[in-house]
Amino acid sequence: MTAPTANIWTNWAHNVDVRPRSIERPATIDELRRIVRDAARRGDEIRAVGSGHSFAPLCSTSGVLLDLSLLHGIEAVDPATGEAIVLAGTKLHALGEPLFAAGRALANQGDIDRQALGGVISTGTHGTGRVAGSFSAQVTRLELVTAEGDLLTIDARDGERFRAARLALGAFGILTRATIATVPAYKLHERTRALPFEETLAEFAETEPGVRNAEFWWAPKHDVGVLKTLEETDAAPLPREAREYPPGTVERYLKPEIIDWSWRVYPNERDTPFVELEYTLPLATAPLAMRELRDMMRTRYPACIWAVEYRTQPGEDALLSPTAGRDSATISVHQAVGQPWDRFFRDAEAIFLAHDGRPHWGKLQFLSAEAIGNLYPERPLFERVRKELDPKGVFLSDCLRGFGFGS
Ligand SMILES: Cc1cc2nc3c(=O)[nH]c(=O)nc-3n(C[C@H](O)[C@H](O)[C@H](O)COP(=O)(O)OP(=O)(O)OC[C@H]3O[C@@H](n4cnc5c(N)ncnc54)[C@H](O)[C@@H]3O)c2cc1C
Numbered sequence: 001m002t003a004p005t006a007n008i009w010t011n012w013a014h015n016v017d018v019r020p021r022s023i024e025r026p027a028t029i030d031e032l033r034r035i036v037r038d039a040a041r042r043g044d045e046i047r048a049v050g051s052g053h054s055f056a057p058l059c060s061t062s063g064v065l066l067d068l069s070l071l072h073g074i075e076a077v078d079p080a081t082g083e084a085i086v087l088a089g090t091k092l093h094a095l096g097e098p099l100f101a102a103g104r105a106l107a108n109q110g111d112i113d114r115q116a117l118g119g120v121i122s123t124g125t126h127g128t129g130r131v132a133g134s135f136s137a138q139v140t141r142l143e144l145v146t147a148e149g150d151l152l153t154i155d156a157r158d159g160e161r162f163r164a165a166r167l168a169l170g171a172f173g174i175l176t177r178a179t180i181a182t183v184p185a186y187k188l189h190e191r192t193r194a195l196p197f198e199e200t201l202a203e204f205a206e207t208e209p210g211v212r213n214a215e216f217w218w219a220p221k222h223d224v225g226v227l228k229t230l231e232e233t234d235a236a237p238l239p240r241e242a243r244e245y246p247p248g249t250v251e252r253y254l255k256p257e258i259i260d261w262s263w264r265v266y267p268n269e270r271d272t273p274f275v276e277l278e279y280t281l282p283l284a285t286a287p288l289a290m291r292e293l294r295d296m297m298r299t300r301y302p303a304c305i306w307a308v309e310y311r312t313q314p315g316e317d318a319l320l321s322p323t324a325g326r327d328s329a330t331i332s333v334h335q336a337v338g339q340p341w342d343r344f345f346r347d348a349e350a351i352f353l354a355h356d357g358r359p360h361w362g363k364l365q366f367l368s369a370e371a372i373g374n375l376y377p378e379r380p381l382f383e384r385v386r387k388e389l390d391p392k393g394v395f396l397s398d399c400l401r402g403f404g405f406g407s
Contacts, residue, residue: 129211213229
């Protein structure tokens with residue numbers, strides 16, 4: 001994300017430019033409440049921004065863009081339950097050390113740790129493995145500022161409202177604090193190996209159920225898969241070699257072994273800007289989709305050298321979770337910023353849809369509101385909760401209306 005100049009804001013991938021009426025950076029929750037109340041009274045639209053790492057135009061608005069980056073830090077870690085109360089503007093990379101000092105760690109993390117907590121919860125950001133789910137699944141309690149400027153707390157005792165709020169795309173209000181379930185601090189042993197494509201699929205199916213986290217990357221230019229596993233260990237650290245190899249190379253994923261505390265192992269450096277489309281598919285159909293995607297890329301898009309990522313996730317209960325009701329595999333396609341991606345991503349999407357896929361909310365997709373409604377049967381329930389919490393649609397935007405909210 002570039003630093004905001006005047007009223008122009010750009011996301012990390014530079015595919016979304018926003019010209020809001022104002023960009024506000026509240027330093028306290030009281031200031032945030034005042035800004036929301038005043039904007040709502042004026043009839044302005046309000047959107048929050050975390051780190052701007054979404055590829056979808058989720059932060060686009062002509063109204064007020066709320067940058068939460070000054071509201072950061074861990075407020076408390078409950079020694080009995082391990083639950084951590086964290087301000088929503090906290091970047092994930094700022095969580096590892098203080099949680100570790102309290103003997104705790106996040107149960108799972110994604111590919112990078114640059115995002116803000118409010119952003120990863122709001123979009124269902126996830127890592128790999130069925131042992132622990134997405135950030136939306138790791139939340140046990142949420143506090144948000146409503147359109148009236150009031151503070152509202154939602155947790156499991158609120159039933160459907162909590163299932164809706166776990167992944168709400170910023171449509172319910174501005175998250176201020178989240179309580180996160182943590183686990184005792186653990187070390188991970190990362191191992192990678194390169195295999196021909198079909199062997200990668202077979203090895204993944206065999207290995208994934210028995211390890212903590214597994215994923216593979218398929219590098220199209222070399223037609224090679226790199227299988228990565230993470231397993232808990234008490235062994236002495238073998239720190240990471242800090243080097244990012246270029247996109248498309250096998251070396252970008254095939255690395256020397258790493259043993260370290262979990263929060264140092266999960267995140268990678270991803271400095272070369274790209275755009276991405278990701279779908280979540282039923283575990284059983286995902287390998288078929290992956291084979292079709294490989295054939296399609298090799299025949300129609302041989303110039304797309306960015307690797308395809310294949311991960312798993314447990315089924316989750318958030319109303320808008322792409323994994324709702326089913327253990328899943330996710331397949332992500334990438335393209336360099338500045339290179340053509342539209343036709344390639346549309347063709348990939350068609351394959352994923354034919355295999356019962358659902359899109360990642362923070363990434364690119366081409367679906368109509370009607371098509372999204374068919375994929376997320378609990379959208380009407382989500383919409384009912386949204387209307388209860390924000391009847392005037394202060395937190396809606398063109399992007400969310402395009403997804404079918406507020407209609
Ligand atoms: C290099 C890179 C790697 C990535 N790796 C992964 C990965 O491994 N797994 C994965 O699932 N995704 C991944 N993503 C996608 C990314 O994690 C999500 O799009 C995520 O939402 C970005 O977090 P953010 O803090 O940048 O949120 P933003 O993009 O800033 O915002 C996302 C949404 O959250 C809302 N929001 C943010 N803060 C608040 C708040 N306080 N209150 C209410 N709403 C709020 C915004 O309004 C918006 O709707 C990756 C993206 C990039 C660029």
